[in-house]
Each structure stands twice: as C-alpha cells, then as structure tokens.
Amino acid sequence: MLHRLAPGEPLGLLALLGGGVLALGFCVAAAAGIGDFNIPLRTVFLAVTNNLDLTAAPLDRIEESVVWNLRLSRALVAALCGAGLAICGAILQSLLRNPLAEPFVLGVSAGASTGAVAVIVLGIGAGAVSLSFGAFAGAFAAFGFVALLSNGTVSGPNQTILAGVAASQLFNALTSYIVMTSANAQQARDVMFWLLGSFGGVRWPEFQLLLAVIALSLVVCIWYARTLDAFAFGDEEAASMGVSVGRVRIVLFGVTALMTATIVSMVGAIGFVGLVVPHVARFLVGPLHLRLLPACVVLGAVFMVTADIVSRVILPQQTLPIGVVTALVGVPFFSVLLYRARNRM
C-alpha cells in the first residue's frame, strides 16, 4: 500500500504524515510549555486533560489558565494558519503554473491591509471584531477586483498574476495613502505590527472559526487533488483530459481566497510560509497533489508553530513579529534546499 502511494519515492507518504503529526503534537505541547515562564510538559498535559474533563489534577490555577486559555489556543491557531497558507501556496503554484506564486499573489493581503488600516486609522467600526471584519472585506474586495481584471476564467495564468500585481499595487497605495494622511505615530506602529502578522490575542473562538474554514477548504482541495495534477501541462491539456477548467479555477481560487482572507484577517499577512513550504513538501513527497497537499498541511503547521515559539522566546520580554521569524528561519532553510536541488539535477 505504501509502495503504491509512493512509487519510487525515498520517503513514504504515510511515514511522513505519521512523523509529521507526531512532530506537530510535540511542537504544540512545547508551544504550550514555553514562554515568559516555562511550564513543565507534565503540567501542560494535565492542564489539557483537566480542561477536557478527563482528569481533575490539582494544578496551579494561573499555570493551567495560561496553558489552556493563552498558549494552546494560540499554538493551534498557528498550526491551522501554517497549514492553510501552505495549501493555498501549493494550489496557486499549480493553477498559475508559477513556482513563485503564494497565497498573497492575488492581492488578498494587500486588500486585507487596506481594510484593516481603514478600521485602525479611519476608525470605521470599532473594536477587534471589526478589525478582522474590515480585513476580511478588504481581502475579498481585492480578490473580486482581480477576478474582474483577469476577465473571470478565460484568461491565462500570467494574466491572472498580472491582475494580482495590479490589485496589490492599488491596495498598497490606498493603505499608504491612508496611513500617511491620517495616522498618528501610534496608529502607524499598530498598522506596521499588524501588517507583519501576530498571533497575540487569538483565543478559542478564533480557533473554532479557523478550524471550520480550513477543514472545509481542505476537503474541497483534496477532492480536486487529482484534477490539479492534470494542470501540470497547462489549462488546455487539463481540458483535453476531461477537466472542466473554468469551474475548477473558480472553485479553487475561491477556496484559497476564503482561507487566505480568514487567516489574514485574524493574524495579519504572514509571509514566506505559503511560498516555501509547498516547495519543501514537493521536495519530500513529489509533485502529485494527493500526496503534496497533506504534506503541506503537516509541514506548514509544524513550521508555523515552531516559528511562533521562536518569535516569543528570542527577545526577552518582547514578541518579534511572526513574519520576521518565518523569513529569518525560512530563508536559510530554503537556500540549503535550493542548493541541494541544484546538485541533484
């Protein structure tokens, strides 16, 4: 069975997924233990089982609450974001036939920042909920703009990418305009921080919403995994192998936009994960999507949880923006991968 899943591959999919899920469990546990003050793993586990009503161990109330209410929810949100961004990247790279495609290529993050800035600076609406809502609305506005500009589904991948570039430029200009003309210093800092991404402030309600969106999207994506393989040689080849290209593009662009917009509206535009993780996953399990997408889920989740831990511990008493960490950790790793791939060719 393993052989059939992985013909001629050095690493079986099941081995990778199994190992990845174990690693993810470990990372999440570590994320719940590590912080301003460290909490032993044993306490972490008991805090979790206590809250799931499986045990009733007497624990320090504060420690228990930090593990459950702050760190665990945050780690799980990070895992979902990493998974979601990685799948979006993989799908867009395939549909657009461009190895540089990533979740924000269709202007979603630029639109989200315009929406968020409109809320932070112009004060449209009030409170955290409307910040997310503003970002989400902005993200979809940008996506709609790209869809219109790239002429719906008939255009080629490059036209879609160019439309995304145009949308990003437009919405980034709007964002800058609003910040320059209306923001005070503190607001400008807030905006800057938001743009770089942060898991601060996410709790269980965010996790639940995100879980629903990512799980649903993942089902759709896996359903289309084989279809995505057929895009390897372009839209026309896919069509001649029986793929309804237009419908598939609409559905998958829509699903990736939904995932990206939800993620960006919660935690900001965290770069690099969606670009790099798919390439790492391809390197490990090959280009076929029924293997690639699950690998992206696991790797993206592990990567993001790890990056979040690093962002919290690297500076004393201060959290580095997560986007800075994903780039700092990711770039060297990616460089090694590129170098090895070149030697292998």
Add this chain to the structure above:
Amino acid sequence: MSVVAESLSWQAGGRQILQDVSLRAEPGETLGLIGPNGSGKSSLLRLLAGLRRPGAGRVEIDGQDIARLSRRDMALRVALVQQQSTTEANVTARDVVRLGRTPHRGALAGWTAADEEAVAQALAGVGMQHAATRIWRTLSGGERQRIQIARALAQKPSVLFLDEPTNHLDIEHQIAILRLVRDLRLTSVVALHDLNHAATFCDRIVVLQKGRHIAAGTPDEVLTEDMLARVFSVAGRVRPSPYRPGPEIHFLVDAPEA
C-alpha cells in the same frame, strides 16, 4: 467512432483563422491533415477536440454534437496530443502517462489494475518502458513527444487527434509511432508535415491552405504535382511507389521552375 466537421469557421485576434472547413473521418480511418505552416492545422484540431468553440459550424463525434458533451465525456472518447507541451513540475514520465487515466478515475478512486494495464501498454506502445521513472523535463524532445503520445493512448480513446506527432522523432520512431497509430485502428486525425509519411500511413488526406479546405481524398488523389506547386510552392515529381501502395514524392530543389 466517426468524426465529422461541418463548415467550421473560427476567428482569433481579429483574424479569420479557419473558414468553412469540413471533413469526415470514418471509424477506424487514419486521416492526414497537411498544409503549410500557419494554414490552420493546429487550430482545426483544437476545434475538433472541443478546446475551442467554432464561430460557425459544428463537430460531431459518433453522431453526437460535441457542444453537448461534457468535458469528461469528451475525454473518454477523444485524446489530443498537442504540438508542444511543457511543464515546470518534476513529474516523472510515468506520472505524465498516468494523467491519461484522469477521465476514467473518480476524485479519490484508487489506482486499479485496468489503470496500470493501460499505462503499461501505452508506455510499451511508444517504446518508453525503460524511461518510465525519468523526470519528464530531463527527457529529449523526441522522448517527451513519445510520452505525450503514451499519455493519449493511456486515455483509451476511440478517437485520436495528433498534432505533428513525429516532428521531434528520429526516423525509426517516426515510423514506429505512425504504424502504431495506423494499426490501432482508432479513428485518427493526424497533422503531418512529411508528405511521404502521409502517403504511407493515411487512408485519406485533407489539405488546408490559409484556413481553407483545399482538397480531400486518398493519397493518390490528393498528393499531386499540381497540389505541391499550388499549396506548398515547391516543385516535385509524384510516382506510384514501387515498394508500397500509394504515391511517392521527390522534391526537385534545384529546378529553376516546376
């Protein structure tokens, strides 16, 4: 299955690319499509395969208007090998041939014995078993072309459209592929540049010039000295081949005028 095209017209980029083209391929027949560069052979094959909608006219496969067939139903009947296709993905040759099974498989269906059989047969058909695990991008042009043809064969179509399937192949494989196509006895429409190949392997030939359908018939009827001069602007001598049925063409490259 028969393939019938009735007065197809197609415009692109503000130009009339195809004008009132009709053709008919009977079940089991190999139909050659010849014409100079830019005469519309590839465009016609795309219309026949349903990748483009004709501006006027219609295409019927086995008596059914293809405008009414879903993409998948189409792919279960018809396979197309385009003139050139490329990918950035690190897919193996076998992965590419496996893609041919796409219309036969559900979204999550496993890999069946029938799938495996079709892929193995297709690879053997084009003589590429030995290279199945190579990365497609590392293959030579001719090897890639043979893999694309294997991909089409793995689709198990009743109708095969091939766009210059031999243009990168050495002579051994040109002959092997065209023989394979002829002997499969599918209904095939093959765009060809080598007129002697057309004479050797095609039951009938259609000639295109500037998007118009100029002549159609058996190789003997179509491949005439007059046609060579009119359509291809070359001087040639056409004789019955002493070694096989059909005509044989010699080009007179240094003759002052035909």
